[in-house]
Amino acid sequence: MYYVNPYIRDCVRVFPEQGRYGCKRYDMNENPEGLPKEFVDRVLGEITPEFLATYPEPDPFLEKYAAHIGMKKENLCATNGSDMALRFILEVFAREGGDVVTVAPSFEMYWVNCSMLGLCHVPVDLEPDFTVPVEKLLAAVTEKADVVAILNPNNPVGRGYSLEEGRRLARKARECGAILLVDEAYHYFQRETLLPLVEEFDNVVVMRTFSKVFSLASLRLGVAISNPTLISYLKKATPSFEVNAVALLFGERILEEPEMLEELIQKEAEGKAYAVETLREKGYEAFAEAGNFIFVRPKGSIPELKERLNRRGVLVKSYGNRLLKDYLRISTGSREAMERYIKEFLEAEEE
Ligand SMILES: Cc1ncc(COP(=O)(O)O)c(C=O)c1O
Helix, strand or coil: CCCCCHHHHHCCCCCCCCCCCCCEECCCCCCCCCCCHHHHHHHHCCCCHHHHHCCCCCHHHHHHHHHHHCCCHHHEEEECCHHHHHHHHHHHHCCCCCEEEEEECCCCHHHHHHHHHCCEEEEEECCCCCCCCHHHHHHHCCCCEEEEEEECCCCCCCCCCCHHHHHHHHHHHHHCCCEEEEECCCCCCCCCCCCHHHHHCCCEEEEEECCCCCCCHHHCCEEEECCHHHHHHHHHHCCCCCCCHHHHHHHHHHHCCHHHHHHHHHHHHHHHHHHHHHHHHCCCEEEECCCCEEEEECCCCHHHHHHHHHHCCEECEECCCCCCCCCEEEECCCHHHHHHHHHHHHHHHHC
16 A cells, blocks of 8 residues: 555645636635736736746845845745745744644644644634733743744734734744744735844744735745745755746836835725725724734624625635634725625625
8 A cells, every 4th residue: 555644644624715716806815906907917028938938046036025125135035925935934943743833713724734744733812802812822832842933913813913022932932942933924014023033033934925915826926034044944945946937027026116015005005994994884893903804793694695795706704713703804905896895795785
């Protein structure tokens, strides 16, 4: 009989829905509309047969990203989405059976990767008022911990961490011989960052993605940021050509247009404020967190409403867990994108 890695065999996966093209996508925290068409056409115009025939070279992108965050390219490792940065970090810095401490509920790939790699996921529950339990997180970090992962700002709910809280977590992780992983997928929707910890501590890795505000989820581009030593270990774990050339080209060009980035941030903020305000005016409990999403508590049954929205081609996210089971999570975009959502939502509620 052939061998199957038992961790992979026993891992429970729920794969993303198919058939989402053409739908009104408010379920996966993508930008519902995407980048300006003129920009996309311009960058696509640079793609020649020779470009496609050549293996990708990440350095020009890394140089630009390093300048964007005030660091050096030796501080960076580009990955196929931050999903893969997470995988490499766990593969490199966690040993079989070691603890990976995270807040719960959280981005599902934390526990999926732990399950695939034979790591022990230690979830620390958010408080009932959705606050992030820093003291409980600190208490959960013991000698068994290899990685402590925090989301800054937190996803699906919760604020970010102050620099001082980050320092306490990095210090405790270091005392226990663990890495502090700071997932900043939703950076730009909240500007406070824990990036300075990379220079203050030798055990901190920050992850960023181009799937959210940069609106390039399809291309799969993420970045791990750390000191050159940790980055050198991560790079050894990657394939020779981890990120494709089209993703690197788009990443590079987007970084050359800071005004476009500011506009994307601004538009999302306007759309989010509009959506929360309008839903509240209509009598709904609605709240926004630091990411590109909001929560709304529908009046009727969530599975039935979701079904009605799906029939209209409107995709939203619901949760099974205790804290969030009464809410829908709606990805946010421009005011126009949110007007379209609210219209469909109110009609589906009435149906
Ligand atoms: C908190 C968090 N981290 C990481 C990711 C992965 O993003 P990507 O692999 O698209 O870079 C997501 C995706 O939604 C996320 O919510």
